[in-house]
Amino acid sequence: NAGVTQTPKFQVLKTGQSMTLQCAQDMNHEYMSWYRQDPGMGLRLIHYSVGAGITDQGEVPNGYNVSRSTTEDFPLRLLSAAPSQTSVYFCASTSGTGKETQYFGPGTRLLVL
């Protein structure tokens, strides 16, 4: 199993550009999430999905869109990048809620100029 994979590993954008961060998992997990990690702030939830076709907002959803057309994939879209979106982005998946372990991808480091 590859687990959770993310692409790209690193990206530089100019303000106003758009891009999609890819996330895929091969563990047949229903639940997937996107987090951003900023120094001193831990991980903050952006969006999450409880199954194909079902998504919801997390703590910091503004400026990001998601969709979930398949169980495996959960892309994160930045429609118009801003310097405040410079961060490290992690995708995670889990088989259930509450006590279940989350499995994280290796992260995407994004720099917005």
Added chain:
Amino acid sequence: AQSVTQLGSHVSVSEGALVLLRCNYSSSVPPYLFWYVQYPNQGLQLLLKYTSAATLVKGINGFEAEFKKSETSFHLTKPSAHMSDAAEYFCAVSEGFKTIFGAGTRLFVKA
């Protein structure tokens, strides 16, 4: 609302010394609590978790944590630090679909 507070953004210990990383939480329901570790340029991986069974939870690499409801704490310990323990550690509380993470504590291990 749930929240997690990790006391100390940086902790430095000597190799062989006790490691103690502090975590306090707030939750309106009995919590599920986690400690995750992040090595440089990697994603997070689970160290251990509390799911309302034994209050003393043992994890990987010799780490353990004790759930103390009266103190709303879930501190992480390891009797003897190793150089390979240098990493960032995150405490987290989970309720339903959401997991709330603390700000993290970076552990430095001195030779």
